[in-house]
Amino acid sequence: MDQRVSLITLAVGDLERSAAFYEALGWQRVPSPDGVIAFDLIGQTLGLYSRAALAEDLGIPADSVGGFSGVTLGHNVRSAEEVAPILALAEEAGGRILRPAGDVFWGGFIGYFADPDGHVWEVANNPFSPLSANGEFRWEGH
Known part of the structure; x- marks a missing residue:
């Protein structure tokens, strides 16, 4: 696979x-x-x-499909300054902020929102895994 x-x-x-x-x-x-x-x-x-x-x-x-399943969807961005505006956009669109933008223990900058069906998204800037020119995310640059 x-x-x-x-x-x-x-x-x-x-x-x-x-x-x-x-x-x-x-x-x-x-x-x-x-x-x-x-x-x-x-x-x-x-x-x-x-x-x-x-x-x-x-x-x-x-009724067994739904609710928080322990899975989050990650959306990485190029800079920490991009995180809060995306969270605000999600909230304006009808989402719910679960964690406002802020520093995280591993050295990045993140926030979480849930879409209208409760699916959880993380918006993150990971300084150790910069996005490529076309926006691809590669863990630790690999």
Whole structure:
């Protein structure tokens, strides 16, 4: 198996509400089949999919999909000064700030927000892992 995450799928309660949230962050939809809303990322895609439909695909009760699963989605930026404005944008779009922008023990600068369905995003500047010219994140520059 190659070391790659190609698609991140988020189970959401209302596809259009969730899509509007990500569009308010400045993201643009790409063509996708009915029932799925997709946003191309740098080397990956974020897919929004009905919580009920995803649960059906998984063969589990719909009420067992959701809530904080212990997973966060990371969005790294080039400078510490970029973190707070992104958190503010997420809050304006209907997200909830979980941790305001600030220093973190490992030497970076981070903040957390939850999207309207409770999916947790970390916005981070990691001085030890600068983004490439095209925006790719590489752990410790590797």
